[in-house]
Amino acid sequence: MDSESIEKIWEEWFKEVSKEFSPELRVVVKERIKGYIYALLSGEDSEKIVEQIDDELIERIIRSGSKPEDVVRRMELFANKLSEYEEFEKVAKNFARFVPALLRKMLGVYERILQEEQERRKRAERALRVLSKVNEAVTRASDEEELLKEVCRIIVEEGGYAYAWVGYAEKDKTVKPVAASGNDDYAWVIKVTWNDSETGRGPVGSSIRLRKTVVVRETDADESFKPWREEALKRGFRSVAAIPLHVENEVIGSLAIYAPEPDAFDEEELSLLEELAESLSNAIASLREKKEKEMLEKLYELVVENTGTAILVIENGKIVFANKEVEKLSGYSREELVGKPFTILLPEEDRKEILRIHKLRLADPESAPRQYEIKYVDKEGRIRYAIITATVIPGTKRVVVSLMDITEAKEMERKLKESEERYRAVFENSPLGIVLASVDTTILDCNNAALRMFGMRREDVIGKKWTELGLFDDAKLPEIMKEFYRGLSEEFRELDLEVNIGGKLKILKVFPVLLKKEGVPYTFLNIIEDITEKMIAERKLRDALESLQILRSVDLGIIEGKNLRDMLLEVAKVVRRKIGCDVIAIRVFGENGFVVSDPEIGRSVLEKIDAEKEVVVNILEKDDLNELEVELLKGGFARYVSIPLIARDEKVGVIFAASKGIEGKDIDFLKTTAGQLAIAIHEALLFEAKMKAYEQIEKNIEQFAILVDHIRNPLAAAQGYVEIFVENEEAKKKIKEQLDRVVELVEQLERGWVESEAIRDYLRREREERR
Incomplete structure (x- = not known):
């Protein structure tokens, strides 16, 4: 077509x-x-x-x-x-x-x-049959675990499913098996989780994590279920439905049902099974609610009887209930109290007022005080004190009264008041500073001595954290906080703290005491002593002793004949360690002057040092630099100190210290040492000069003795020559007179030589003694 x-x-x-x-x-x-x-x-x-x-x-x-x-x-x-x-x-x-x-x-x-x-109809009928049986089990259930086991049994035995189990979602993301039925064991389900990992991507974990039903069949192409599918097929399971269980909008676990058919769990069957899971979830919620209610009822009974608070129920002015604590406090038994007017527990003089409040509470609860203090009388007639709380039970004329005995507390309050008065007197009149601070460093209270110590007003301190008062160097604050927290663990020890008060450095000794309430730390009592003057005096004394030790070592070295250069090098090392600078140098003036330094520094730098005046220089703060400062800057130094060494109005040298940092050094110690060191150097130089003089005198004496000997021999020859060869008596006489004068001079020289030897021996002995 x-x-x-x-x-x-x-x-x-x-x-x-x-x-x-x-x-x-x-x-x-x-x-x-x-x-x-x-x-x-x-x-x-x-x-x-x-x-x-x-x-x-x-x-x-x-x-x-x-x-x-x-x-x-x-x-x-x-x-x-x-x-x-x-x-x-x-x-x-x-x-x-x-x-x-x-x-x-x-x-x-x-x-x-x-x-x-x-x-499909068969499976739907199967699911419907299981749903019906489960609903019957739910109506009979009284225990959650037994219900879960029965549900799993019904699913397998009545429904013809291959396997069923219930797993609860734990907080650590694991799934805890709580019930199961079928020809299998727990071996492959105990490792199930509900996190987003391989063990959590199975049907059960996914249903909990995604909060929805997850169905997986043998023919599914989803690779994320591959590990589970392989394990399931080994056991003849070809499909599974994992249905989340909800209680109060929270997924508490999952019901997993396994089938041997590859195409199980169509829409109608799954709808019925989800209805089953919903019914099971409601039953679990109901059982839990019932269990919680029973527990609350038992707890209520337990609390009422064992709360430690006396509880009465009053109706029509009479006691209708009294717990054990009422018996304990009043001395009456329940039988003696129930049915009696509640006023039997009140002193005669207070009954009218308490009865008025009671009737007002029944008529207009909002107008009556809910809690107040009363006096009550025990069986022995003793007056005691209590705080009562009264509440009308809604819809009734019954009043619940809880009574807390405060008799001992009242006595303690009286004693505490006396104790507080004594404490306040000590607190306010103590010459030592006292500061109360909470464990979060907030200052709660302090006495006047502490305020004077800090130079602050009370309103500037109370309620502030002591870390915010600007007293501490920021660099040292972490170490101070470390000591503070060590105190929280009761590792107490007294602390010496440096604080900055009005630009002045003060040293405080702190004695911290941790106070507890019911075993819980809540505040620190800090007793504070200003030890600034004491520490300064101790430091000056210590520095003076250290300086004297240094100089004594120099004096001993001089006496022992040690080399002055070596001794001053040792002094430089000791001083450098003491004040913490980077370089110490000592320059000695004079014909045989020299320089020592620790560590070694160029002589060209030291020769540029101004020895005329004392200087303390921060190079980084200067605009115009001299040659010395340029050289120091090249060497990485930022600060230097130069102090002339003067003894008896004579400059004998200069001591020099340099540092790469810009922090202040211990200049006072350096000055003290410089003054004493100048004297030591001056004495050392004089001693060396004396030693040289002694040596020269010895040489002169030796030369003197030799000279006398040299004169005496020619003189004797001259006398003999005159006797033999001069015939003119007058001439002989004159020559002999002159020769006799020479002999007399030689004898004088010889007596002077003997005296010089005595002086030499004395000087030698003195030198040996000094050494």
């Missing part, structure tokens, strides 16, 4: 049958059947055309309500439309083969659908 005729037949036929399909299916049918009609009327083999029609399309048409007779009717309608054309005879035979082939295929699909529907 030509395409125009085919199109016309198709349009006329589809116009009449299209209204039998839903709008959605109508589009699908029009798109796909039109091609089959064109192929049929174009002469293609009818059997092949039927084979090309997919089962899914046929199933959709059948499920839309079409029966085999409807298909036959539509084919008859199409045949009638086709018979109106001359080409009918050409396609009639092919069309006749097409219709039965199509019907056979539709009947095959129809039978499959009927079989699936039967299976």
Whole structure:
């Protein structure tokens, strides 16, 4: 047939049958059947055309309500439309083969659908049967765990499912198995979690985490369920439904049901099982509520009887209930109290007022005080004190009265008041500072001595944290806080703290005492002593002693004949360690002057030191730098001190200290040492000069003795020569007179030599003694 005729037949036929399909299916049918009609009327083999029609399309048409007779009717309608054309005879035979082939295929699909529907109904009936049995179990349940076990048993034994178990979601993201039934053990479920990990991505973990039902079948392609699927298939489980259990909008766990069928848990079956899970969740909530109610009732009874507070119930002015504590406090038994007017527990003089308040409470509860202090009388007639709290039970004329005995507390209050008065007297009049601070460092109170010590007013201190008062160096505050927290663990020890008060450094000795209330630390009592002057005096004394020790070592070294340079190098090392600078240098003036330093520093730097005056310089604060400061800056130094060494108005040298940091050094110690060191150096130089003089005297004495000997020999020869060779008596006499004068001079020289030897021996002995 030509395409125009085919199109016309198709349009006329589809116009009449299209209204039998839903709008959605109508589009699908029009798109796909039109091609089959064109192929049929174009002469293609009818059997092949039927084979090309997919089962899914046929199933959709059948499920839309079409029966085999409807298909036959539509084919008859199409045949009638086709018979109106001359080409009918050409396609009639092919069309006749097409219709039965199509019907056979539709009947095959129809039978499959009927079989699936039967299976679906069976599964739905199974789920319905299980739901009914579970609802029966729920109505009988009195214990949560037993109910869960019964539900799992019903699912397996009554419903024919392969396996069922209930797991509860724990706070640590694990799933705790609490009930199960079926031919399996817990081995593969005890490791289930509900976090987003491999062990938590199974059906149960996912249902808890995602808060929805999760169905997994053997044929599912989702790889995240692969580990679970492998374990399930080993046990013959081919599909599973994991349904979350909700209690008060919280997922408490999951019910997992396993089936041997690969296509179990269709929409209807799953809906019934979800209804089952909801029923189970409600039962769990009800059992828990019941259990909690029972527990609360027991707790109420336990509390009422053992609370430690006396409880009375009063109705019509009489006691209708009294707990054990009432018996204990009053001395009356319950039998002696119940049925009696409550006023028997009140002193005669207070009964009228308490009765007035009681009646007012019944008439207008808002107008009566709910809690107040009273006196009551025990069986022995002793007056005691109590705080009572009274409340009307709504809808009744009953009043619940709780009574707390405060007799001992009243006595303690009296004693405490006396104690507080004594404490306040000590607190205010103590010469030592006293500060009360909470464990969060807030100052609660302080005495006047502490305020004077800090130079502050009370309003500047109370309520502030002591860390915020600006007393402590920020760099030292962490160490102070460390000591503070050590005190919280009761590792007490007295502390010496440096504080800055009005720009002045003070040293305080703190004695902290941790106070507790009911075993819990709540405040520190700090006793504070200003030891600034004491510490300064001790420091000055210590520095003076250290300085004297240094100088004594120099004096001993001088006496022992040690080298002055070596001794001063040792002094430099000791001083550097003491004041903590980076370099100490000592320069000695004079003809044989020298320089020592620790560590070694260039002589060119030291020669630029100004020895005329004492200087303390922070190089970083200067704009114009001299040669010395430039050299020091090159060496990385930021601060230096230069102090002339002067003894007896004579400059004997200079001591120099330099530091790479800019912190202040112990200048006072350096000054003290410089003054004493100048004297020591001066004495050392004098001693060296004396030693040189002693050595020169010895040399002179030796030369003197030699000279006398040299004179005496020629003189003797001259005398002999005159006796022998001079004949003129007058000349001989004159020569002999002169020679005698020379002899007399030599004798004088000889006596002087003897005296010089005595002096030399004395000086030698003195030198040896000093050494």
